[in-house]
Amino acid sequence: MKKRILYDTDLIGDDLLTIIIGMGLDNIKFEGITSFGRSISSFERAALAENLIDLLSPYSIRVAAGANAPLVRSPREGCNACNKPIMEFKTYCNLKNNKKNNIEDGAINLITSIIKENQGEITLLCTGPLTNIALALKDSPEIANMVKEVIVMGGTAWTPGNISPVAESNIYNDPEAAKIVFGCFPNITMVGLDVTLKVLVDDKMLNNLNLSDTVIGKLAKGIILSCINEHKRRGEGINAMPLHDPLALMIVFKRELIKTVNCEVNIETCGTYTTGQTVCRPVTPFMYNNDKNIKLVKVATEVNNKIALEVFSEALCNACDKL
Ligand SMILES: [Ca+2]
Numbered sequence: 001m002k003k004r005i006l007y008d009t010d011l012i013g014d015d016l017l018t019i020i021i022g023m024g025l026d027n028i029k030f031e032g033i034t035s036f037g038r039s040i041s042s043f044e045r046a047a048l049a050e051n052l053i054d055l056l057s058p059y060s061i062r063v064a065a066g067a068n069a070p071l072v073r074s075p076r077e078g079c080n081a082c083n084k085p086i087m088e089f090k091t092y093c094n095l096k097n098n099k100k101n102n103i104e105d106g107a108i109n110l111i112t113s114i115i116k117e118n119q120g121e122i123t124l125l126c127t128g129p130l131t132n133i134a135l136a137l138k139d140s141p142e143i144a145n146m147v148k149e150v151i152v153m154g155g156t157a158w159t160p161g162n163i164s165p166v167a168e169s170n171i172y173n174d175p176e177a178a179k180i181v182f183g184c185f186p187n188i189t190m191v192g193l194d195v196t197l198k199v200l201v202d203d204k205m206l207n208n209l210n211l212s213d214t215v216i217g218k219l220a221k222g223i224i225l226s227c228i229n230e231h232k233r234r235g236e237g238i239n240a241m242p243l244h245d246p247l248a249l250m251i252v253f254k255r256e257l258i259k260t261v262n263c264e265v266n267i268e269t270c271g272t273y274t275t276g277q278t279v280c281r282p283v284t285p286f287m288y289n290n291d292k293n294i295k296l297v298k299v300a301t302e303v304n305n306k307i308a309l310e311v312f313s314e315a316l317c318n319a320c321d322k323l
Contacts, residue, residue: 002029003253004121006114006147008066008107010036010128010170011045013082013223014245018127019049020220021246021312023056024319027253030061032114034107036128037068038075046103048086051093056216056322062114066107066132070174078173081230085222092215111136112143119146123252126181127153127245129170134177137184144184153248154178155278156193157263157299164276168193171267172276179267182278188297190265191248192278195258195303199247200240201312203228209313217320243312247303250311257308260298262288 005022007030009015022028033053035045042065053061069075104110111132115122124147126133137144154170155178161167171178182188206224211217227241251257261282268277280299288294 002027003123004029004031004118005123005125005249005252006030006032006034006111008034008036008111008124008126008128008130008132009049009245010038010078011048012078013086013227014241014243015127016048016052016086017220017223017243017316018245018249019052020056020216020319021315022249023052023322024315024317025253028249029059030057031118031122032062032064032110034064034066034110034132036066036131038078042066042068042107043103048090050103051089054093056319062104062110063102064104064107064110067135070129070131071134071176073174073176076173079230082223082226085219085226088222089215089219107132108136108139112140115143115146116140120148122147124150124185125248125252126150127170127248129173130154130177130181131174134174134180137180141184145186147185147187150181150185150188151191151248151251152181152188153191153196153245155190155265157190157278157280157301159193159197161277162193164273166274167276168278171278175267175269175276178276178278179269182265182267182297183295186295189251189260190278190297190299191251191258192300195300196244196247197238197242198303199243199305199308199312200238201228201243201309202240205309205313209317211317212320214320214322216322220316220320243308246312247308250308251300254307254311257304257311258300259302261301262296263299264294265297265299
């Protein structure tokens with residue numbers, strides 16, 4: 001049976017790859033895609049998702065634009081390393097007049113309506129700042145108990161941060177929203193830097209992928225190459241693209257890719273040097289028996305990167321061969 005996914009995303013490079021590989025997989029179905037924007041607006045980002053759907057999806061997917069700024073903070077500029085291949089793809093779509101402008105008005109409406117109409121069925125996959133989801137929870141708190149599960153690409157338990165010494169970028173961008181989301185949903189899996197930095201596509205693997213010379217093949221190759229080069233430029237020791245967001249998607253249908261530890265997770269919102277930190281405390285059965293009010297989050301700590309890369313490669317090549 002297909003896993004039914006509501007995907008909330010900031011639609012930068014690896015988010016687009018996530019949609020592309022999602023189209024190359026038979027065992028998932030996107031029910032809706034909602035966007036978060038910054039200098040490139042959520043509407044423009046939603047339009048990119050719609051372009052991909054028009055080209056690749058065998059079924060219709062509802063798309064809505066969401067917030068353009070965090071709940072209380074000023075928006076930060078996101079990574080723009082992949083802008084060139086994305087702009088080339090946009091130009092292609094505009095020339096082909098593929099943009100149908102079916103974007104719905106309001107991510108919050110779409111999130112709440114899909115969850116309410118499909119109670120217990122929907123996996124909420126989040127690979128951007130959690131602003132849209134927090135706003136949906138403020139609007140309709142009851143949705144917290146209506147989703148099947150929530151997979152969050154974000155945070156880090158015991159690995160250094162990627163935007164500050166202790167914080168991962170998605171959580172750092174809107175820690176107040178993350179605090180609401182982690183505080184409300186009873187069934188969250190946190191797919192953070194502890195695992196995503198172990199699933200890496202380097203130059204050699206990209207060459208071996210031998211992506212077809214289609215529009216989607218060029219876009220995927222451009223995104224991966226731009227990301228590899230950006231990591232090389234930063235000189236942080238990772239000369240490859242970490243599959244942050246695609247890994248979170250793969251876990252929806254292939255749970256055995258990761259091992260998790262039950263943790264209490266608190267989000268730091270006011271630290272001078274620690275804002276956005278996901279403070280994780282492993283909870284033993286003994287601790288939980290003494291205090292059943294502890295909210296448990298499944299924190300991914302190990303990943304089978306070999307199998308993850310195989311699944312990613314096959315799905316990506318399938319999708320790229322389509323167009
Ligand atoms: Ca993302």
